[in-house]
Amino acid sequence: MIENGILTKTSVLLRGAFKEYYFKSAKTLEEPKKIEQREFGYSHFGQPGMVRHLSFRNTGELIATLVKEVPSDVYCSNAYYRFPTSPMQDKEWTGADMIFDIDGKDLGLPCVPSHSHLLCATCGASSPGAELSGPYVCQSCGSRKYESSSIPCSRCVEGSKKEVVKLVDFLKNDLGIGPDNIGIYFSGNNGFHVHISDEAYVPLDPAARSDLVGYVRGAGLMAESLGVRKGDGSGTSIIKFPRGGIEYGWRSRMADELGINSTSTIKLRNIVDHAGGYSGFKMELDKKAREKGARIDPQVTTDIHRVFRMPGTLNSKSGLAKTKCSNLGSFDPFVDACLLGDSKTIVKVKSPVKIKLKGKAYNISKESAELPAFVAVYLVCKGLAEAA
C-alpha cells in the first residue's frame, strides 16, 4: 500500500473496519494449540516490517491487543518455543506444526491477466488488465514502476482447491494422517493453508520436511522405483520390477498412470522404448510425477521458524478472513470468508471493476461510490479504491 496524504485516510478507513471486526470476533478466532508456546507477530497499516516475538497466554489477551492495536495482519508461529518472546537464538525450539501453502498466484492459471489490474507504484493509479504491450508508463504521473493486483475469480479458487484435494489425498492415503488432524484454511486472499496437527510430525527437522515436500510435489521419482534401470549401452535399459513390488505410494500411482502392474514387463518395455530408452523414460516419468504432485510452496513447509497468518484474522491484501473450510467442495471464499460489516462507506474507485461478494455482484463504474463496508474494504485492500 502506498503511503501519502490521501492514503492516510484510507488507513483510517481500514483500521475502522478491522477494529469493528476484532471487537466482534471472539468467536471466529481459533485459539492455537499450546498458545503460550507460540510466537506472535503483527504489522501495522502503512508501516513496513512486523512487530515480532510476542506471546499470549490465551485468545482473550490476544483479542484485547488486536482491538487496541488494530494490526493489518496477524501472525502466529507454527513452532513451539520454551521462550517465545526471546530473540530467535534463545527461544529454544521444541517442535513445529507442519503446514502446507497453496498459493493461487503460483499456479500460472490462464485466467489471471483477465482479472488483474496494474497499479502505479508511485501514485497508486490503476489501469485494468495485466498484459503490457510495451513498457509501463503511468498515465497519471508518468512513473514506470508498477505492481499488479488480482481479483481472484472462481476458476482461480477452483484451481487452488484442486491442488488441496491432491495434497489431502497424499496426506490421508500415503502418510496415513487422519482427517481430524488435517485442517484446511482459506488463506484470506488467493490460496489455502493446510495445517497438520498430528503430533508425530511436530519434531521433524527441515531435512525430513523437505523430503515430505518432495513426496507431495512428485519431485525426484527415480525410474528405478518403477523397475527401469540403465543398461550397459547408451540408451539401453533393463526392466526388473523392484523386490517390494509397485503396489503402494508413488509406484502404484505411476503404475496406474502407465497402465501397468508388476506382471507387465513387456508392456513396460514397450513404454520405455517408445520414450526413447532409459533417459527418455526418466524425463517422461518426472514430468508425469510433477503433474500428479500437489503444487505447494516448498519453502513454507520446510521452514520450522515461520510465522503464519493466524486463523480467524483478516488479510490486509483483501479484507477477507483466514477461514477454516469444513467442506472444501462447497466453500466459497467470497461468501464464507467475507466477514466484515455492511455499513455504508463512500470510496473513490480508481478504475471500473466487477466483483461478487457475499453472493451479490457489484459492477462499479462510477468514480465515487457508496458501498457496503466489506466491498469498500476489499477494493481498498486491492489498491483499486481509496477513502473519499
Next chain:
Amino acid sequence: MGTGDLAKYPFLNEAGEYMRKSGFGWDELGRPDMKDVIERAAQRIEVGVAGDVYAGLDKYEIEILTFIVSLIMVKAIALEPVLKKYALAEARRAEKFLTDDLRKQSEPLKRSLFTKIFEDLFSLKIEMAESDTRLFKVKVTDYLARSSHFHEQEWKLINRLVSHGFVYLDADETVRLVRNELSILIHEKVRAMALPTLPTTIRDRAEELRARFAPRYEYRVLSANDLPPCVKHALDVMDKGENLPHSARLMLATYMLAVGKPVDEIVAMFQNAPDFNEKITRYQVEHLAGIKGSRTKYSVPSCEKLRNENLCFATQECAGIVNPIQFGRKRK
C-alpha cells in the same frame, strides 16, 4: 533371543545383565587367563580402526567379555578418531548379524524378538508387513527422522513403498536405517564410561595401541601454506574486501571451526566483508558451531559440493581428499 545371540549383539543391556548375574567384577580383568580376551579385544579395535569388520564369533561369554574389554581399551586409548572408527565398525558388525537374523527368521515370534532390539535401543517400532513376509513396516515419521540425512536418492520417501502412514522396507534396508544410531550408541557407551583403575595388562596394551595410532591423527600446525586452496581463496577474497557468497562463508567458518579456531578469531576473519555486522556474524558462526539455534554442529562441505558451487580451486596437493578438512593432514 538366546544367550548365544548376545555374542552378536554384546551392546544389548541383556549382555551387561548376563555379566552382572554371572558375578563378573572389574578386578577379574587382571587374571592371567584374561590375556587371551585382552588380545582379542586389541585385535577387534585394530580391525575396526582399519575400516574392517571383526569377524570373530566365539562362545558368547568370550565375545561379551571381548566387547567389554575393547570398550575399556578404546576409552583408555583416548583418541576421538579411534573411537569413531571403532564405533562404526561395531555398528557394521551388528548390522550384518541383524540383517541375517531378520531375513532368516521365518517364525513371526522369533522375528518379533529381533524387532524388539530396534524398539529397545532406538525407539523404532518395526512391524511385519501383512502382505509380504519379507517386508517390514515403519512409521513414515520414524523413517523420515532417519532417512532424510542419507544422501542417496533411493532413500527419498518418493522412491519408497509408502502406504497409510507406513514405509515398507526389506531386512537390509530396515537395518541400514539404524546404522548411524548403532554407531552413536556404541560411541556414547564409551564416552559415558568411567574407567576403573585398569589392570596393567590392559593398560599396557592400550598404551601400545595409542602409541601406534596417535601419529596418524596428528595435524600439522595450521599455517597459510596448510590451508586448502578453497579456503585460501575465500580468505583472499575477504582480504580484498570483496563480497563472498554465502556458501563460501559457510565453508570458511565450518573449516575454521573444524580445525579448532576460536569463534572470536573466526568472526574477525569476516570483518572485511562489505556487509559485516559483528552481532549477526557471531550468531551465524555460533550457529554453525552448534552453540546457538538448532544446536547442530555443521560439518565442512565436501569437495564435491564445493565443486558444484564453483568454490573449488583444487591443486595437486588436493589429490585423494574428499573434504577440505583432509587437506594437509600429515601421516607419518
